[in-house]
Amino acid sequence: MFFKEFLNRQNRIHLKIIVTFLCFVLFFAIAQTLWTTRRMSRDFEAHTTNRLHGYTRLLNEVIKEHEDKVSFYAQFMADVTKLSDELTDTGVGRSVLIYLLDSLKKDRVRIRLYRGFTTDQERRRLVRKGLLGIRTTTLVEEHTHGKSVLNIAAVAPIERAGDIREVIIAEYPLDHEFLRAVEKKTGADFTLIYKGRLFSSTITAPLYNESLFDLLDETLQREIVSGRGTVIRDVPDPSNPRKIVFNPLSVNFKNLGIYAVSESLRQVLLNKRRIVFQNILITAIILIGVVLLYNLILSRITQPIMDLSSASKQVAEGNLDVRVAVKTKDEIGRLGESFNVMVNQLRQSQDEAKKRMDELSRLYQKVTDERNISKSILDNLSSGVILFDSDQRVVLINPTAQQWLGIKEGQIKGRQIVGKPKDPSLEPLYMLAMIQPIENLIQCWKHFDYDKGGCPAFRSDDPHCWLTSGTFHRDEIAAKHTEKSKECAECDVYQRFRTSLSAKREVKFEEVELTKPQHRVLKVAVSPVFDEHEKFLGRINVFSDVTSEREIDRLKTEFVSLVSHELRTPLSSIKAYAEILLKRPDRDRGQQVEFLSIINDETDRLTRLINDILNITKIEERGVDLEKKPLNMPQIIDKSISAFRSYAQKKNIEIEMKVENRIPKAWADEDTLLQVLANLLNNAIKYTPQSGEIQISAARLRVDSRASKEIEVKVKDNGIGIPTQHLDRIFDRFYRIARPQGGDETGTGLGLYFCKYIVERHGGRIRAESIEGEGTTFAFTLPIAKKSRIRIKPISDVHPANQRPYRGELREKASFLVVDDEKRIRDFLRYYLQEAGFTVYEAENGIQALELARTMNPTAILLDAVMPGMDGYAVLKALKEDEKTKDISVIVLSGAEDSKVAMGLGAADYLVKPVDGETLNRAIRDILAKATDSINLDEANVEA
Amino acid sequence: MKDPKREEMVTGRGKRILVADDEPNILKSVKLVLEEAGYQVLTAMDGEETLRVARNEKLDLIILDIKMPKISGQEVYRRLREDTKTKDLPVVLLTAIGKEIPEREGWGLSGADYVTKPFSPYGIVERVNEILRHS
Known part of the structure; x- marks a missing residue:
């Protein structure tokens, strides 16, 4: 956790502090260690040197002591020996000797009696050796058992009769044991060197002893022996460094050899290591201490502050539910408390502010809603609204006004609308602004x-x-x-x-006629606007578009004037001729008849005119109820032609009908369509001279050689034609072309208007083409009936509740034979009849039909007139000729309207295709009624 | 014409009058009564013809229907007044809509006599007589 905190970015500052501190501590520790060890080693060397000198002195004293001891024993033994001769036989001499020998043994002193110098030569050798004649000590090299020992020796001569024949030699070995004794006292190592050779040493390592002579060459040996004194050297052995003091070994004040006192410096190294270790230990302790202290500080001071900091950050981010834990009563604790209090207050005031904000936003929402309502009212108002302030600036202009005036709000916002506009597109606005209250x-x-x-x-x-x-x-x-x-x-x-x-403050109304952006008559209401303190704010122009009303007014006036003109014209003639006749009743009969017939004709014209006007007025007011259904064009055209046959025959005009094969049915109202055709035919006959030709054709309209969804019907004549300048006006109301040589009756100018009106109501178009003197063609279009419009009504539609159901017993008995080559029609009829509860047989050709009729003896046969092979009429004829089948009622179904042939052959009924449910229903009911009568009749006969 | 009784009635004394109307029956009736009154009557059935006759023939008066094909009577009247040859020619306007509308809407027909349809043919004769007596 602690290290985690260290790694935490937020604690980087702590890390820095700690690292800096540790670096400082480490630096201090290293410096201190270096300094201590250096000083120590320096001190230690000095001490060592001093100590070695001390040991040197000590060894010198010990040697001196032993010198004296040896000297004493030598003299003493010499004296004793001399005496012993005299005390030989006494017990005293023996006991002294034993005692002496004991003490000699104890003191490691060896006594030798050297006697019998035989020659002078030998005597001289002794003298030369310093042993003879002089009581003195010296070093004597002794070789025993191959081992060299250096002894301190003292020689005491025994004088006998003035001649020295014997000497006592006392020796003390400067051997290993001796050195060990000294070593025990000092702790240093001692080595004895004599005549360039090592005699004894407390150190047994041969390497050491070898290295000793590397330091101690012969020159240095001579110098030391000859009196240079003490020489100090270091042994540079890294594993075991030493300091060595070389001293002359002086015996009896003569430098005879060299001894080396050395002390190992390993201790110094050890000390050094110990100090480094100590310092590391101290440093570690300090570090641990620092860390512990830091932790303490962290938990006591830093952690609360960090908590506070993170809490304030959260508060700053808007989380007011944060509280800091107060653990202590010190400044930090108080800070935490204050923080909590502050957050509490903040929270309270924020709650309050939020409440106020909510209230405000509710209010704002309300205002906005209201404003939006007003705005959407203004935006969707079908009237234009412009609000001018008191300085004629536009404050508000709603979209309708913008659209009508052809301007954008941005163009004029804040502009003072006074005088004439620079931009001509603003003229309409300026016109409106001109209207003052x-x-x-x-x-x-x-x-x-x-x-x-x-x-x-x-x-x-x-x-x-x-x-x-x-x-x-x-x-x-x-x-x-x-x-x-x-x-x-x-x-x-x-x-x-x-x-x-x-x-x-009245509202002022005025009408303004705009020519831009389009012709429009606006009725403007101008009212001043005041606030509740009666301060004038400006004025509001509210205007509505009365263009169409004014147009209607104008048309009305025009219509009235036209009508009055049209009515007055025949009236004028009537009045004129009536007056002429009255004024001069004596006119000849021919004139009288002529004038009276004019009066008669004009009266007729007046009547027609009034009827047409009433008709047109009715249509215009209430519209026409078009009962559209799929119409078979050949039938319709045929029907209309037949109505005009006699009229045409009078003028010896031939009317030809030319209908495209397989022309689709038109979707139109039969009655009005017939009226349209009648009008056109009437015109054609009227304006076509004797023996002229008229052709009515119908074909599917082709646009760019592709069949369209329309049928075009043309009425073409080769009559007088219409002058070009009239062509585009002939469909206008009351428009007539003056024709002095005109037909036997004068038109009302409403016929073509009516045609146009009706055709357009069907969604079609009408036009006229003409070459004066050659003829005229009127062409109009009608939409094609869609397939789905073909009336095969679902059965539920066919006999609704109010329709009388077939009588039950008849339904049980009645059966029908349906004969048609088209399966679709057979299906329809069968379905229809079965739904009604009848038994149905089907035949798809005449032969089948005859056979079924004979075998099944149906109540009635529904027979298609046109069939391949044996047609309906042949079948009918055969049925009527056969005794077995002649009483079966036959209903002939045909696409043609001519029922004469069928009825002549004995058909019970004749239905024109397409047959709808209702017609079929009626026909069946009639047939069944007859059948019932005949049944009843039969029964009556039986009873009779 | 040889009837002495009729001679008395002849007041026209051979003055030439142009009658312009697109309604043949009206034209015929006006022509009849004017001829019976001794005027020489020319006829026209549209505006163009009227102007042509007015320019080419010497006329004493024109009876002009306002509503005529090709050139309306109103336009014919205006052109007659512009032409120096015909500007002083008396004109009687036949109108089916009365005097008010043309005057109100400023058709520029000032100085013309109006006869509103249906009119009395003999009334027209009297009016013509009256005008021609003054001139």
């Missing part, structure tokens, strides 16, 4: 918010308002201004001004 009182209304100081009486520049308000009269203005201003301050002039002007 009644009597141009804007300036006066602007004065409304003046207090008494702004009393109109003081405003000599605006007499218009005084006059308008009636505050002053014209003659008063100049003369009584001063007087009135006094009055103003005291009396009710100001009040009167306001009251009278307020009363003039």
Whole structure:
């Protein structure tokens, strides 16, 4: 956790502090260690040297001691020996000797008696050796058993009769044991060197002893022996460094050899290591201490502060539920408490603010909603609205107004709409802005918010308002201004001004005719707008589009004038000839008849005109109820032609019908379509001279050689034609072409108008082509009936509840034979009849039909007229000729309307295709009624 | 024409009058009564013909239907007044819509006599007589 915290980015500053501190501690520790060890080694060397000197001195003293001891024993033994001769036989001499020998043994002193110098040569050798004649000590090298020992030796001569024949030699070995004894006292190592050779040493390592002679060459040996004194050397053995003191070994004040005292410096190294270890230990302790301290600080000071910091961060981020834990009572604890209090207060005030904000936003929402409502009302209003402020600036203009005036709000927002616009597209707006409220009182209304100081009486520049308000009269203005201003301050002039002007706040209506962006007549209502303090804010122009109303008005006027003109024209003729006849009743009979027949014709014309006008008025007012259904065009055309056959025959005009094969059915209202055709045919016959030709054709309209969804019907004549300039107007109401040589009756000018109206109501178009003198063609289109429009009604539609059901017993007995080569029609009929509860047989050709009729003896046969092979009529004939089948009722179904043949052959009924349910229903009911009668008749016969 | 009784009625004394109307029956009736009154009557059935006759023939008066094909009576009247040859020619306007509408809508027909349809043919004769007596 601790290291985690260290690694934490937020604790980087702590890490820095700690690392810096540790570096400092480490540096201090290393410096201290280095310094201590150096000083120690230096001190230790000095000490060592001192100590070695001390040991040197000690060894010198010990040697001196032993020198004296040896000397003493030698002299003593010499004396004793001399005496022993005299005390030989006494017990005293023996016991002294034993004692002496014991003490000698104890002191490691060896006594030798050297006697019998035989020659002078030998004596001289001894003398040379310093052993003879002189009581002295010296070093004597002794070789025994191959081993060299160096002894301190003292020689005491025994004089006998003035001649020395014997000597006593006392020796003390400077051997290993001796050195060990010294070593025990000092702890240093001692080595004895004599004549360049090592005699004994406390150190047994041969390497050491070898290295000793590397340091101690012969020159140095001579120098030491000859009196240079002490020489100090270091043994540079890394594993075991030593310091060595070389000293002359002086015996009896003569330097005879060298001894080396050395001490190992390993201790120093060990000490050094110990100090480094100690320092590391101390450093580690310090580190651990620091860490523990830090932890303590962290937990006691830093952690609460960090908690606080993180808490304040959360508070800053908006989390007001944060509280810090207060663990201590110190400053940090108090800080935490204050923090908690602060957050609490913050939370409270925030809650309050939130509440207020909620309230405000609710209010704002309400205002916005209301504003949106007003805005959407204004946006969706079908009237234009423009609000001008008191300075004629546009404050508001709704989309309708923008559209009508052809401007964008951005173009004019804040612009003062006065005078003439630079941009011509703004003209409509300026026209509207020109309309002022009644009597141009804007300036006066602007004065409304003046207090008494702004009393109109003081405003000599605006007499218009005084006059308008009636505050002053014209003659008063100049003369009584001063007087009135006094009055103003005291009396009710100001009040009167306001009251009278307020009363003039009527709405003013005016109509404006715009030519741009399109022709439009606007009815504008202008009203001044005041706030609750009667301050004039501006005016609002609300305007509606009355273009169509005005157009209707105009058309109405035009219609009335046209109608009156049209009615007066035949009336004029009638009146003229009536008067002519009355004035001169004596005219000849021919003239009388002529005039009377004119009167008669014109009266007829007047009647037709009135009827047509009434008809047109009716259509225009209420429209026509078009009962559209699929219409078989050949039938319709045939029907219309037959109505005009006699009229055409009178003029010996031939009418030809030319219908495209397999033409689809038209979707149209039969009655009105027949009227249209009648009008066109009537015109064609009327304007075609004797023996002319008329052709009615119908074909599917082709656009770019592709079949369209329309049928085009053409009525073509080879008559007088229509002058080109009239062609585009002939469909207008009451439009007629003056034809002096015109037909036997005069048109009303409403026929083609009616045609156009009806064709357009069907979704079609009508046009006329003509070459004067060659003929005219009228062509109109009708939509094709869609397949789905073909009326095969579902059975539920066929016999609704109010329809009388077939009588039960008949249904049981009745059966039908359906004969048709088309399966679709057979299916329809079978389905229909079975649904109604009848038994149904089917035959798809004449042979089958005859056979079934004979075997099944159905109640009735539904027989298609047109079939391949044996057609319906042949079948009918065969049925009627056969005794067995002649009484079966036969209903012939045919695409043609001519029922004569079928009825002549004895068909019971004749239905024209397409047959709808209702027709079929009726026919079946009739057949069944007859059948019932015959049954009843039969029964009556039986009873009789 | 040889009937002495009729001679008395003849007041026209051979003055030439143009009658312009697109309705053949009306034309015929006006022509009849004017001829019976002794005027020489020319006829026209549209505006173009009217102007042509007016320019080419010497006329004393024109009876002009306002509503005519090709060139309307109103336009014919305006052109007659512009032409120096015909500008002083008396014109009687036949109208089915009365006097008010043309006057109100400023058809520029000032200085014309109006006869509103249906009219009395003999009334027209009297009116023509009256005008021609003054001129």
